[in-house]
Amino acid sequence: MSRTRPLRVCVIGAGPRGTGVLDRLCALASGPVEVHVVDPYPAGPGRIWRRAQPNLLWMNSRAAGVTPFSGADNDVPSLWDWARAAGGHALARGELAEEVGRTTPRWFASRPLASAYFSWVFQRAADRLGQVRVHRDQAVDLRESAEGQQVVLASGVVLTVDAVVLAQGHLDARPTPAELAAREFADRHGLGYLPRGQADADALAAVPAGEPVLLRGLGLTFVDTMVLLTEGRGGKFRRTLDGELAYEPSGLEPVLYAGSRTGVPYHAKPESSLLAGSPELPRYFRHDTVPPGPLRFREQLWPLVCKDVAYGHYHELFLGHPDRVRLSWAEFLAGLDGYDWASPELVELIEAAVPDPTDRVDPDSWTDPLAGRWFPDAAEFQDWVRDYVRTDLHRRGDPRWSAEIGGLAGVNMAVLTVLELAGAGRLTAESMVREVERGFLPLMSFLTSGPPGRRLAELLALAQAGVLRFLGPESRVRADEASGLFVGSSPRVPGETPARFLIESRLAEPDLAGTADPLLRKLFDRGECAEEELSDETGDYRTGRLAVRPADHRLLAADGGAHPARFAVGPGVGVVHTPGVTPEIEPFGQNDRVARAVLSLGS
Ligand SMILES: Cc1cc2nc3c(=O)[nH]c(=O)nc-3n(C[C@H](O)[C@H](O)[C@H](O)COP(=O)(O)OP(=O)(O)OC[C@H]3O[C@@H](n4cnc5c(N)ncnc54)[C@H](O)[C@@H]3O)c2cc1C
Structure with a gap:
């Protein structure tokens, strides 16, 4: 059946992913398409990257690596390419002129500059497609009708379309019982x-x-909070004669007492680069080296991950810093190839070949940097954390420690391989949810997705100035009825910290059943969407993400049926667990699949 009118599409959410879908729609459309884009925040940057934020807040990715849709065929210029061409011209006389002029490939753009970039990317796609209408509104319901899908907006406007793409990004969650109790106690x-x-x-x-x-x-939300409560209140950082940052308080900042499970901040983004060139990875952890049958990550895959980390690390150490090792790379590699991870033979080889223990890598120690440590008093713990952060900054920034960057190359490669195996349905449900989603992936963020080094230098300066203190590992906060205060503590650091203000400085985990979004709530309550659930013989496991059909991202209802005209993409969407479907883990490829499926409705 050929249409007499354009295909009508509604994209709900105009952040980078919604923009990415729009971009693919315009690249692939062969007939007329009319797109409605719905978001209360500006189209392109959306909520996270909206311009109306202090320029004290930055991206955590370097300009050369920022693009809304990473993937091999992506033709959208990176933020860096844009800044030195179209962006530079467009912003030459405005308030971002100075920053855009200073931007380099390694620059961490401010949120306002990132916002200008994402706006430009959106406009570029919209101009190419022609018929794009932006609604600065919230979608609150989605209904079936004889004319098509009806998107109901908070203003009361109803958009009738042929296909709907949900690109709603990081969603706010309704308060958990613990949060409600904290709120009630506070009130x-x-x-x-x-x-x-x-x-x-x-x-x-x-x-x-x-x-x-x-x-x-x-983590990263803490860093933003820290910046807003200190520099954002008029405090100043200055360089001392010994090159360190010092903080001059404005007097308007609170005293921050921060804690988490690990008790320490995320690692700094690496500043140095590899001297020996890129290690050829993956070497040990590959699709063809994993055992057959359902896989358990911790037991079967982690030792292979560790070997790839060791390969990346020692490749750089042996070839980039040969004066610090006692064997040739070929001899060492023969041992690494032959021995199992953590075997006595491999331990012995490493000890013999790498005399300085600080030159060795121990991925098993990464999950708990404070393992086995107890502190006699809070002051000693503060000293320990400051030393830890100083060492981290040093090792991530000084070429002497470039082997660490080689190890991270192994980590990054392992993440891709794990996601591919997960996408192919190779991991058991229990391992996927408990060991990968809740263990390995957060650990990888802790190691590789941390803030720019400058932020950790600021954190250190704030700690030196007494404006920031650390509570300790496994920190807890209790509501103390006797004093009527929140009280923070750690089982491994003596003392307690009473306070009149508590901030949950982290994002909500994906939790569709607990979402505060009115549209998804209604769809969920009516069984028109469902949470991704993984099952194996040990039980059923929820990921909290929206369930879609991996092949085309069609929304799955509670009864498992794929909706012909509803699609979803983004961080709140689970797509990686179906045996027999070639996984697509790059956003660009996912957007492409969705755009093709949407456009097929018009043919
Ligand atoms: C604070 C923060 C910092 C980050 N920093 C980085 C970084 O430096 N580098 C990096 O690579 N990644 C970073 N990320 C990851 C982030 O996920 C991506 O950069 C990107 O923003 C994801 O794009 P998205 O479009 O899927 O989601 P979002 O950017 O969250 O956009 C989703 C949009 O959907 C809209 N929306 C939701 N529900 C509705 C509704 N019912 N009706 C209408 N509109 C709706 C929202 O208003 C929002 O604008 C960061 C994330 C956060 C939260």
Whole structure:
């Protein structure tokens, strides 16, 4: 049946993923297509990258690596390419002129500059397609009708279309019972409480100056929060004569007491590069080296991951720093090839070949940097964390420690291989959810997706100035009825910290059943969408993500049926667990699949 009118598509969510789908729609469309884009935030940057944010907040990716849709066939210029061409011209006289002029491939762009870039990418795609209409509104429902899919907006407008793509990104979650209890406790005692979510300058204005505030989470949301509560309140960083950063308080900042499971911040982004060139990875952890049958990550794959990490690390050490080893690379490699990870033979080989223990790599120690450590008092723990951060900055920035970068190459490769195996349905459900989703992937973020080194230098300066303190590993916060205060502590560091304000400085985990989004809530309650659930003989495991059909990202209903006209992409969508389907883990490829499936509705 040929159409007499354009194919009508509605993309809900206009962040980088919605923009990516739009880009593929315009690249692949052979007939007329009319696209409605719905988002209360500006189209392109969306909520996370909206321009109305302080330029004190940065991206955590370097300009040369920022593109809305990573993937081999992506033809959209990176932020760096844009900044030195179209972006540079467009922003030459505005408030971002200075920053765009200073941008290099290794630059960490401010959120406002990233916003300008994502806006440009969106406009580029919209101009190519022609018929794109932006609705600065929230989608609150999606209904079937004889005319097509009806997208209901908060304003009451109803859009009738042939296909709907959900690209809603990181969703706010409804408060958990523990958060409700914390909120209720705070209200009853006149305390302050901020739930999980992106750091928000307006909400943080309520944090009082000069008194302790507790923070749960030491990842990227913590870094944003830290910046807004210190430099954002007028404090200044300056370089001392010995080259370190020092912090001059404005007097308006609170005293931050931060804790998490590990007790330490994420590792800094590496600054140095490899002297010996890229190691050829993967070497040990490949599709053809894993055992047959359902796989358990920790037991069967982790030892192979460790060997690839060791390969990347020692390749760089032996070839980039040969004065620090006692064997030739060929001799060492023969042993690494032949021995199992953690076998006595391999341990002996490493000890003999690499005399300085600080030149060795031990991935098994990464999950718990404070393993087995107990501190006699809080002051000693503060010293320990400052040393730890200083060492991390040094090792991530000084070419002397470039072997560490080689090890990270092994880590990054392992993530891809794990996701591919997961996508091919090779891991057991239990291992996928418990060991990969909750263990390996967060560990990888901790190691490789941390903040720019400058942020850790600032963190160190704040800690030196007494504006930031660390609670300790396995930190907890309890609501103390006797004092009417929140109290932070760690089982491994003596002492307690009472405070009148508690900030959950981390994002909500994907949790479709607990989402605060009105559209998904309605679809979920009516059984028109479902949570991804993995099963094996040990039980059923929820990932909290939206279930879609991996082949084309069609939305799956609670009864398992794929909707012909509804699709979903993005971080809240689970697509990686179906045996027999070639997994697509790059956003570009996923957007491409969705765009092709959407356009096929018009043919
Ligand atoms: C604070 C933060 C910092 C980050 N920093 C980096 C970084 O430096 N580098 C990096 O590579 N990644 C970073 N990320 C990861 C981030 O996931 C991606 O950069 C990217 O933003 C994801 O794009 P998205 O479009 O899927 O989601 P989002 O960017 O979250 O966009 C989704 C959009 O959907 C809209 N939406 C949701 N529900 C509705 C609805 N019902 N109706 C209408 N619109 C709706 C939202 O308003 C939002 O604009 C960061 C994430 C966060 C939270």
